[in-house]
Amino acid sequence: MTIQEANLADRLAQIKGAKVIKSFCYTCPWQCPTEVYVRDGKVVYHKGNAQSPNNIGSRCAKGMASWYITQDPDRLKYPMLRTNAKGEPGQFKRISWDEAFSFIAGKLTHIANTFGPEAVALTCHHDPNTQFYRHLLGDLYGSPNMYAHTSGCEQDRRAACLTLFGHVFPMHDFANSRYVMLWGMNMLGANQGLWESRALLQAKKNGMKLVVIDPNFTETAQKADEWIPIRPGTDTALALAMCRVIIDENLHDAPFCDAYTEGFAGFREHLRLKDYAPAWAQDITGIDANTIVRLAREFATTKPAMSAIFKGSGYYTNGHDAGRACYILDAITGQVDGPGHLHLKDWAPLGLPVAIPDSAKGKSKNPPLHVAMGYPLAPDLPNSRLPEAVIDGKPYPVKGLWVHSTNPVMSDPNRDRVKEMFRHLELAVACELFMSETALECDIVLPETSFYEHAEIRQGMWLGPEVILCQPAVAPVGESKPSYEIAQGIARKMGWGDYFSYQKWEDWGELMMKDVPMSLDTLKEKGFWAGDINYGRVAKGLPTPSGKIEICSSEYAKHGYNSYPEWRERSVLPDQDYPLQVTHSKLSMHCNIVTQNNPYLMEIVGENWVEINSRDAARYGVQDGQPVWIESPKDKIKIKAKVTEGLVPGCISIRHGHGFGHWAMGSVAKGKGAHSNNLMDTHTNPVTGANCYNECKVRIRPA
Amino acid sequence: MQHGFYFDHQLCVKCHACEIACKTWNEVEIGPRWREVVKVETGTYPNVKAMNVSMACMHCGDAPCRNACPVAAISKRAEDGIVLVDENKCIGCGFCTWACPFNAPQLTALAGKMQKCNFCQTPGKTRPLDMPRACEEVCPTGAIKSGSLVELAKLNREKVAAKLGTTGIQGYPSLMVDAHQRFGPDAAE
Numbered sequence: 001m002t003i004q005e006a007n008l009a010d011r012l013a014q015i016k017g018a019k020v021i022k023s024f025c026y027t028c029p030w031q032c033p034t035e036v037y038v039r040d041g042k043v044v045y046h047k048g049n050a051q052s053p054n055n056i057g058s059r060c061a062k063g064m065a066s067w068y069i070t071q072d073p074d075r076l077k078y079p080m081l082r083t084n085a086k087g088e089p090g091q092f093k094r095i096s097w098d099e100a101f102s103f104i105a106g107k108l109t110h111i112a113n114t115f116g117p118e119a120v121a122l123t124c125h126h127d128p129n130t131q132f133y134r135h136l137l138g139d140l141y142g143s144p145n146m147y148a149h150t151s152g153c154e155q156d157r158r159a160a161c162l163t164l165f166g167h168v169f170p171m172h173d174f175a176n177s178r179y180v181m182l183w184g185m186n187m188l189g190a191n192q193g194l195w196e197s198r199a200l201l202q203a204k205k206n207g208m209k210l211v212v213i214d215p216n217f218t219e220t221a222q223k224a225d226e227w228i229p230i231r232p233g234t235d236t237a238l239a240l241a242m243c244r245v246i247i248d249e250n251l252h253d254a255p256f257c258d259a260y261t262e263g264f265a266g267f268r269e270h271l272r273l274k275d276y277a278p279a280w281a282q283d284i285t286g287i288d289a290n291t292i293v294r295l296a297r298e299f300a301t302t303k304p305a306m307s308a309i310f311k312g313s314g315y316y317t318n319g320h321d322a323g324r325a326c327y328i329l330d331a332i333t334g335q336v337d338g339p340g341h342l343h344l345k346d347w348a349p350l351g352l353p354v355a356i357p358d359s360a361k362g363k364s365k366n367p368p369l370h371v372a373m374g375y376p377l378a379p380d381l382p383n384s385r386l387p388e389a390v391i392d393g394k395p396y397p398v399k400g401l402w403v404h405s406t407n408p409v410m411s412d413p414n415r416d417r418v419k420e421m422f423r424h425l426e427l428a429v430a431c432e433l434f435m436s437e438t439a440l441e442c443d444i445v446l447p448e449t450s451f452y453e454h455a456e457i458r459q460g461m462w463l464g465p466e467v468i469l470c471q472p473a474v475a476p477v478g479e480s481k482p483s484y485e486i487a488q489g490i491a492r493k494m495g496w497g498d499y500f501s502y503q504k505w506e507d508w509g510e511l512m513m514k515d516v517p518m519s520l521d522t523l524k525e526k527g528f529w530a531g532d533i534n535y536g537r538v539a540k541g542l543p544t545p546s547g548k549i550e551i552c553s554s555e556y557a558k559h560g561y562n563s564y565p566e567w568r569e570r571s572v573l574p575d576q577d578y579p580l581q582v583t584h585s586k587l588s589m590h591c592n593i594v595t596q597n598n599p600y601l602m603e604i605v606g607e608n609w610v611e612i613n614s615r616d617a618a619r620y621g622v623q624d625g626q627p628v629w630i631e632s633p634k635d636k637i638k639i640k641a642k643v644t645e646g647l648v649p650g651c652i653s654i655r656h657g658h659g660f661g662h663w664a665m666g667s668v669a670k671g672k673g674a675h676s677n678n679l680m681d682t683h684t685n686p687v688t689g690a691n692c693y694n695e696c697k698v699r700i701r702p703a
Numbered sequence: 704m705q706h707g708f709y710f711d712h713q714l715c716v717k718c719h720a721c722e723i724a725c726k727t728w729n730e731v732e733i734g735p736r737w738r739e740v741v742k743v744e745t746g747t748y749p750n751v752k753a754m755n756v757s758m759a760c761m762h763c764g765d766a767p768c769r770n771a772c773p774v775a776a777i778s779k780r781a782e783d784g785i786v787l788v789d790e791n792k793c794i795g796c797g798f799c800t801w802a803c804p805f806n807a808p809q810l811t812a813l814a815g816k817m818q819k820c821n822f823c824q825t826p827g828k829t830r831p832l833d834m835p836r837a838c839e840e841v842c843p844t845g846a847i848k849s850g851s852l853v854e855l856a857k858l859n860r861e862k863v864a865a866k867l868g869t870t871g872i873q874g875y876p877s878l879m880v881d882a883h884q885r886f887g888p889d890a891a892e
Contacts, residue, residue: 008834015828045727047840058843064723188716194843201714201844219716222753229749588718599733600726604719613748645748 008050008057009035016044022527024049024470025063026451028591029126030192030461032063033528036452036473043067043452043474048194049527054462055194061589065600069450070474074597074666075433076447077478086423090440097479097489103444105493107427108141111399117142118364120400120427123383125149125592127405128458132487132500133431135354137402140496142362145369145398147381149406155690156314158379160323163553164331166543167344168379171463172308174199174208176340179298179305181211182220183235183326184312189219191588193461209302211295213238214312216585216611216653217646228295229648231286232581232694233316233570235309239325240567241281242296244271246332251300253334260538261331263552263564270564284567286648300333304340315584315694320687321565328565331549337537344537348465348529349515350457353484353508356499366396375689376559382689383412384682387421400427404483405448407593409438411658413691414634415678431483434597437664447480454482455505457512457523465531467516469523472505484508561687571683571695574650578633578697580616581651582679584658593659597666607673608660609640611653612700617643620700627703630654632679632696637661638703639674652700704851705784706822706832707762708839709858714846717742717755724841725759729825735809737820738838757847759838760807760820762786771802776817783832783851785822793817822849 013020018037025034033049046067050057069075079100080092095103111119120143124130130148138146150158161170174180174196180203188197201223204210212221213228213235221227230238246252247268257264278289278296285292299305307329313322327342335341370378372395373385389398401422412418422428422441430439431446439445453476460466476482481489488500502508506520513520518529541547545554552563574581589604590596610630612622622628624643629636630652639654647653660673683692717740725731725738738759746752762779766786769777776792777799779785788799788808795815799808808817823830823837830836832851839847848855 011831011834015830047724055843057840059720059724059841060843061719061723064720064727064841067727191716191718191843197716198844201716205713217751217753222755223713223716227749227751588716600723603733603736604722615748644744645746646744646751646753647748649748 012045012047013037018044021471021473022049022469022525023473024451024456024468024527025059025066026127026456026470027062027066027594028192030194031458031468032059032194033460033468034059034063035527038473041474043070051526052528053195053464053530054460054466054468054528056198058194058198060191060194061604062591062595062601065595065598067452068598068600069433070452070477072597072666074668075477076435076445076480078447079479080435080445082443090442092445097481100444100446101489101493104427104429104490107400108494111426112141115397115399116365117362118144118366118369119397120402121145121147121369121381121386121398122402122404123147123149123381123406123408124404125406127483128456129454129483130404131353132483133402133404135352135356135499136487136491136496139356139361140491140494140499142364144364144367145381147383149383149411150380151378151383151688151690152411154311154314155378155380155688156319156685157309157311157323157326159320159377159688160309160327162379163324163377163555164327164544164549164551165336165344169345170308171343171345172196172306173340173343173463174203174306177203177208177304177306178340179209179211179302181213181295181299181305181307181329183213183239183307183309183322184314185308185310186214186216186218186220186312186586187310188223189588190586195462209298215583215648215651217644218585219588221646228287228291231284231648232583232651233318234285235313235322236318236325236565237276237281237284237567238287238292239322239329240271240276240565241278241292242299243267243325243328243332244276245278245293245296246300246329247271249297251297252332256334257332260548262544262546262548262550264332267328267551267564270566274566276567299329303335304338305333305335306330306340306342308342312583314685314690315692316570317683317685317692317695318568318570319690319692320685321562321568324565328551331551336549338535343463343535344542345463346465346531346534347459348467348531350459350467351512351514353457353512354499355511360499369395369398370689372396373689375687377555377561377687378689380689382684383408384414384684384691385689387417390421390424399425401425402429402431403438403442404431407436407438409441410436410593410662410675410677413677413680413693414682415675417682431486434665436593437662440664446486447478448486449476449480449482453477453480454484455509457509460528460530462530464533467513467518467523467529469527471524571692572697574697578631578699579650580698580700581694582632582696582698583651583653583694585611585653585655587656590656590659596659596662596669596672599668602668602672607640608654608656609642610700611642611644611647611655613647613649614643614645615649617641621702622700623702629701629703630676630679630698631701632698634681635678637674637676637679639676641700652698704782704853705762705764706849706851707855708759709848709850709855710757711846712754712756714844715740715755715757716844718843720841720843721757721838721847724837725820728823728830728837729821729828731818732811734813735811735818737809737818757838758805758807760786761805762822767802767804768799768808771798773798785824787821787824788817788819790814790816790818
């Protein structure tokens with residue numbers, strides 16, 4: 001695929017009688033640059049930005065259907081204040097924005113005076129405009145607890161990447177790779193980073209070998225040269241055995257290990273002392289020892305190669321070491337940040353939208369929650385532990401929660417406990433597009449504009465440094481406001497209005513763009529800025545404590561963690577009463593909890609299901625397409641079954657378990673499919689604080 | 704000159720973007736599906752295979768739907784062979800849906816009329832033939848192409864020619880050849 005002709009947008013606009021506005025899509029956090037076609041104040045078409053190297057004009061289904069959000073009748077239109085007591089589903093009355101700002105400012109002041117600013121926490125879904133709330137609640141108010149949603153996402157591998165490479169989010173240079181090994185990473189199924197999907201498939205056509213290690217025969221496994229069905233939660237053992245083969249057979253890159261890694265000799269010793277070997281890993285993983293040896297040799301001798309990991313290998317209490325071990329494969333073979341490797345991308349020199357002098361910054365007595373909770377290396381809040389802080393006041397009381405474009409009642413494990421947490425908060429604010437399940441538990445709900453109705457500037461998720469812009473294309477729904485106006489309104493009530501002095505979005509946009517080699521006006525015209533792709537960060541020194549790739553991290557020993565990744569069994573194992581292990585998988589046309597009120601997407605897939613191997617289905621009397629009961633020690637759900645050959649026996653795979661079974665949100669979403677997050681109890685990765693969604697055993701029977 | 708689609712199943716990831724792009728550009732309501740992506744899975748664990756196919760009207764040379772229509776509502780446009788339905792003539796009998804082997808004609812419940820892929824020739828939203836179709840334009844991996852059959856065949860022939868002298872072409876389906884592996888993996892260096 002090549003860059004589309006330059007005047008295509010003009011021709012399309014002429015046919016539709018529309019004006020083109022360059023923007024980006026925020027349906028999923030990958031956020032593709034787009035062109036929005038507007039006629040008479042309505043979105044009549046939209047497509048990918050044809051000039052952007054990120055998506056070259058293409059879109060995914062969820063992005064393509066996203067225009068519906070501009071006319072969804074279920075959108076929130078006014079600020080809403082709870083009128084009934086906590087503990088029952090919220091009833092709300094319409095209030096004015098001025099009343100909303102005063103209410104929030106009053107509660108915030110009371111909490112700060114009584115408990116300190118650290119008693120207010122923020123959680124979000126990497127919406128770039130959350131920054132305005134961070135400036136308000138983090139900088140000025142002084143809470144250190146400005147968090148995101150990563151512990152429900154790729155926290156385990158994020159922490160591993162930070163430990164080894166000092167980088168928060170590695171990209172994948174598939175286009176130049178000859179051998180790619182993906183662990184629990186279904187990128188073609190999630191279909192979010194579109195340039196990655198395209199590069200992977202094109203490289204494969206050019207002769208690259210693709211190996212997918214996953215209990216599920218995923219959309220990515222479907223395209224692989226080899227699918228390695230692994231027993232769930234055992235990736236660490238497989239990766240460590242492969243490391244052992246590579247080092248024992250001298251297939252590692254010794255000069256690279258000497259020059260650029262910390263702890264290689266100790267790691268070699270660790271593998272031998274623990275006797276991690278292919279035959280040992282065979283018993284744990286269910287993968288033949290000869291296959292392990294062959295894969296290790298192939299990986300180490302086909303260059304350039306890449307070993308990459310995502311969420312699937314996390315979600316267990318041993319998931320963080322899977323991330324470390326998987327990345328150590330890249331490190332010991334000398335394949336980091338060169339062409340065809342795991343790519344430690346450069347970030348664009350994007351500034352902050354609001355300047356707050358140090359003298360104005362608020363201070364808290366207590367450290368951030370993740371540190372106080374005992375997870376000092378967690379890259380984000382261990383949010384499965386947040387209910388303890390709210391309900392029991394441990395490690396210190398949390399009385400206020402600011403929820404921005406996320407829905408923890410649906411997305412976090414142990415749903416009942418999360419709902420219970422909301423009942424104990426003095427101030428729960430939801431900034432939302434819909435009256436979501438979380439909004440229903442809050443004290444006040446603020447209607448936000450969608451990405452078609454406001455401006456945002458953020459880092460692009462392409463291989464090279466990239467800035468992308470979203471700008472207002474149509475009028476806001478009802479009285480909804482963008483984050484930057486909401487934060488400004490509250491700031492004025494708190495006496496901080498001077499710091500939020502912008503009159504229009506371009507004022508803060510200019511501030512963000514001041515170090516980017518492109519003017520805001522040009523950005524508005526083009527929709528993106530992309531810099532050069534640079535390789536070779538390792539030789540220049542990494543932002544780790546040693547400046548090297550840290551196979552052994554001194555930070556780990558300091559906090560009492562194992563210095564090297566080691567094999568530990570996961571926490572919840574199937575037994576006689578509950579013989580099946582839970583795993584999760586996603587859908588390409590739905591994103592998390594945000595797309596289920598879109599009738600165009602629901603037409604393609606309108607409810608979720610559970611997958612089960614045909615052998616297990618026969619054993620438990622499960623018929624394809626029929627409803628079943630899934631029971632864990634904690635709860636049960638009724639859901640449709642899909643009998644498949646593409647799943648390791650002994651486990652089930654719940655497709656999009658947290659995104660369906662809405663009991664709020666809107667008329668289309670409500671009551672479709674089953675919400676599965678109350679099946680599991682609270683399990684937290686001891687190092688990273690990640691949610692362990694797969695630490696759950698169940699039994700299944702026809703319903 | 705007959706126009707049609709080219710489809711590379713090796714690139715299709717079943718993301719369904721083509722379906723939504725089709726609906727958005729042509730303003731098709733919920734219900735009829737002019738384009739639909741299906742997955743065909745074969746084999747037994749652990750030897751499983753799967754293929755994704757994005758299907759729409761094939762704009763057949765001798766269209767069975769046209770031949771089945773009792774009121775001559777379906778026609779083939781002379782200049783490009785695109786099969787079109789005249790909703791004013793359609794009586795909603797559904798004979799075309801029985802005749803078509805690909806389930807392309809869609810009967811709308813409300814209007815009681817047949818509709819289907821019209822190669823983006825919807826009145827008021829017609830895409831000239833030198834532009835990509837909406838499904839083709841949106842595809843993240845470039846799995847769908849459109850054009851005259853002569854152009855598409857040429858594209859295909861070039862790809863087959865590129866395969867000669869390499870590892871062999873006998874293993875590939877006739878229309879869906881591996882397009883990019885030119886003279887083996889080392890040739891590019």
